[in-house]
Amino acid sequence: MTSPLIRVDNLSFRYEGSERWALSNVRFDVNEGEVLGIFGRSEAGKTTLCMCMNGLIPHDLEGDLQGSVEVAGQNTKRTEPQDLATIVGIIFQEPESQFIMTAVEDEIAFGMENIGLPPNEIEERLRLVLKLTKLEQYRRKPPRRLSGGQKQRVAIASALALRPKILIMDEPTSELDPIGKNEVLAIAKELNREHNITIILVEHETELAADIIDRGIVLSEGRVKFQGTPSELFGNVELLNREGIFLPEVTEVGYGLSKHGFPITQLPFTFQQGSALLQSLLTKDRNPV
Amino acid sequence: MAYDFYVARQTVLHKLSPPTKVVFLLSTSLLALEVQDPRVNALLLVGLLLGALSLRIPWRVSSIFFRSGLIVGIALSISWLFFSKVGEPLYRLWDGIYIYDLAIPLTLSMLFRLWTLLTSTLIFVAITQESEFIAGLRKLKVPYALCLTFALVLRFMPLLIEEYNQIREAQMARALELEKIPLLERMKHFMAIIVPWLVISLKRVSTLSAAIDSRGFKITGRPRTFFHEPDVSLADWFLILGLVGLFAAVFALRTWMGYFVIVPGRL
Numbered sequence: 001m002t003s004p005l006i007r008v009d010n011l012s013f014r015y016e017g018s019e020r021w022a023l024s025n026v027r028f029d030v031n032e033g034e035v036l037g038i039f040g041r042s043e044a045g046k047t048t049l050c051m052c053m054n055g056l057i058p059h060d061l062e063g064d065l066q067g068s069v070e071v072a073g074q075n076t077k078r079t080e081p082q083d084l085a086t087i088v089g090i091i092f093q094e095p096e097s098q099f100i101m102t103a104v105e106d107e108i109a110f111g112m113e114n115i116g117l118p119p120n121e122i123e124e125r126l127r128l129v130l131k132l133t134k135l136e137q138y139r140r141k142p143p144r145r146l147s148g149g150q151k152q153r154v155a156i157a158s159a160l161a162l163r164p165k166i167l168i169m170d171e172p173t174s175e176l177d178p179i180g181k182n183e184v185l186a187i188a189k190e191l192n193r194e195h196n197i198t199i200i201l202v203e204h205e206t207e208l209a210a211d212i213i214d215r216g217i218v219l220s221e222g223r224v225k226f227q228g229t230p231s232e233l234f235g236n237v238e239l240l241n242r243e244g245i246f247l248p249e250v251t252e253v254g255y256g257l258s259k260h261g262f263p264i265t266q267l268p269f270t271f272q273q274g275s276a277l278l279q280s281l282l283t284k285d286r287n288p289v
Numbered sequence: 290m291a292y293d294f295y296v297a298r299q300t301v302l303h304k305l306s307p308p309t310k311v312v313f314l315l316s317t318s319l320l321a322l323e324v325q326d327p328r329v330n331a332l333l334l335v336g337l338l339l340g341a342l343s344l345r346i347p348w349r350v351s352s353i354f355f356r357s358g359l360i361v362g363i364a365l366s367i368s369w370l371f372f373s374k375v376g377e378p379l380y381r382l383w384d385g386i387y388i389y390d391l392a393i394p395l396t397l398s399m400l401f402r403l404w405t406l407l408t409s410t411l412i413f414v415a416i417t418q419e420s421e422f423i424a425g426l427r428k429l430k431v432p433y434a435l436c437l438t439f440a441l442v443l444r445f446m447p448l449l450i451e452e453y454n455q456i457r458e459a460q461m462a463r464a465l466e467l468e469k470i471p472l473l474e475r476m477k478h479f480m481a482i483i484v485p486w487l488v489i490s491l492k493r494v495s496t497l498s499a500a501i502d503s504r505g506f507k508i509t510g511r512p513r514t515f516f517h518e519p520d521v522s523l524a525d526w527f528l529i530l531g532l533v534g535l536f537a538a539v540f541a542l543r544t545w546m547g548y549f550v551i552v553p554g555r556l
Contacts, residue, residue, distance in 0.1 A: 051499070054503055056499050056502060056503065059502075060498065060499060060502055080502075081499075081502045081503050082502055082505045082506060082507050082511075083505075085503055085504055085505035086505070088503075089503070090499075090500075090503045092496050092499070092500065094493075094496060096448060096493075097492075097493045097496035097497055097500070098496055098497065098499075098500035099444065099500075100437070100440065100441065100444065100497070100500065100501060100504075101419075101420065101440060101444065102418075102419040102420060102440070102443065102444050103418075103419075103420055105516075106420050106516070106517075109516040109517075110504055110506075111504035111505050111506075112514075112516070113513055113514050113515055113516055114504060114505035114506045114507070114511070114513060115505045115511070116511060116512050116513060116514050117514060118514060119514065119515070119516050119518070122514070122516045123516070126516075144447070144448065158504065159503075159504075162504070162505065
């Protein structure tokens with residue numbers, strides 16, 4: 001059996017000067033090619049966990065870190081985020097704050113220049129990631145002139161140019177309009193399905209995340225309250241409600257129907273599943289979906 | 290540059306290499322400060338104004354510099370003309386307040402210097418994109434960490450101003466009075482803008498720092514490559530040499546032979 005790509009082992013962390021543990025005894029593995037969704041209300045520790053996985057914690061943000069995080073065999077306590085950049089890419093919530101340069105191509109090239117790639121290889125990778133993220137026509141534009149979705153795609157392209165095995169997306173759609181949200185998650189899905197990139201997705205909109213994740217974790221006050229498959233996760237409506245996590249609309253409809261006596265053994269969580277469920281109910285097919 | 294001052298044209302000035310543009314800005318600005326003689330300053334200013342005119346810079350851009358030049362120019366003229374006690378009293382304004390004969394050329398010199406600095410900057414921002422500015426500095430052997438700092442300032446300035454304006458408008462929409470109140474009250478009210486603005490800005494800095502580290506940036510210990518290496522032609526090198534030489538010559542003439550000076554010992 002192959003070892004996991006990310007191993008979070010009994011991880012606890014509290015920020016310098018804080019009494020409260022932002023993370024407590026967090027333990028989970030992520031396998032290569034997997035999409036892991038992390039859910040939880042604000043202040044649950046999601047962003048802290050993301051920053052532990054690429055070494056920003058404890059190197060940039062200091063504090064008391066116990067337990068360990070291993071990423072592709074590297075312990076993040078001993079490896080600086082700059083050295084993990086070619087293994088883990090990270091996309092932050094607010095696209096505008098993470099741009100360094102004033103032209104899309106310079107922004108994408110920045111990371112590759114940092115790791116010392118020759119200009120011809122930078123050009124080659126640049127073309128590839130622009131194509132992957134469908135940004136070819138914006139190559140020379142300033143990122144600030146792009147739409148929210150395009151900006152996040154630039155951020156994704158900048159991380160991808162370093163060819164990481166893992167892409168951490170920390171609420172990448174929270175400031176985007178519906179079109180932008182779909183654009184970003186479609187790219188994430190493609191990167192995972194076509195290029196086997198492992199994705200850690202923190203997302204408030206379970207509706208969007210449900211379609212892409214292989215496994216989900218619910219964090220509450222820094223502790224893992226639940227981890228399991230999407231059907232186990234979205235089937236646990238009480239937990240999601242208790243933790244303030246919105247249900248996908250199709251799950252909510254399915255849950256409502258089941259409470260009214262419809263024979264639903266497994267709640268749907270994607271549009272396709274919801275559509276199949278309604279179709280079966282409308283055709284009087286009372287067989288469980 | 291920040292605020293989109295760049296004017297996309299194919300003029301000779303645009304075609305200069307990035308380091309030449311940086312040297313142009315530095316040398317013309319320093320020349321203006323070196324020379325005290327208003328006749329020479331006027332000559333430099335006229336040359337730059339002609340250069341600026343040839344660029345056909347939109348009024349949207351040039352008006353910002355024009356307005357700044359006018360407002361600061363008036364303040365500068367008043368302070369230098371009425372409060373510079375150089376030479377002999379020429380005209381009595383009030384009891385004890387005179388206009389001195391050498392204050393007039395000195396004031397003119399200061400005005401021309403100011404306008405030269407502004408015109409030189411206007412030309413520079415109209416012909417230079419941010420990336421060229423950074424490439425120019427780099428080519429002139431400025432350490433990359435410093436170039437990156439400049440890049441970040443240019444990158445974030447418009448964003449921070451935009452955010453300031455957004456907070457200001459949001460607070461005014463919530464009946465925050467900023468205009469028809471005494472100065473002290475106004476300053477207090479400004480805190481309602483400054484505090485959230487600072488909090489947002491600090492948060493941005495923190496994200497930016499994380500983004501820079503996550504993209505593998507190290508100040509030392511790892512050789513860095515550059516995607517764009519600016520081309521510097523022979524003509525550019527000659528121009529750079531000429532500008533530096535001119536600056537050095539004027540400096541030598543002023544320091545050791547007293548040229549371009551009206552009032553020794555003054556700026």
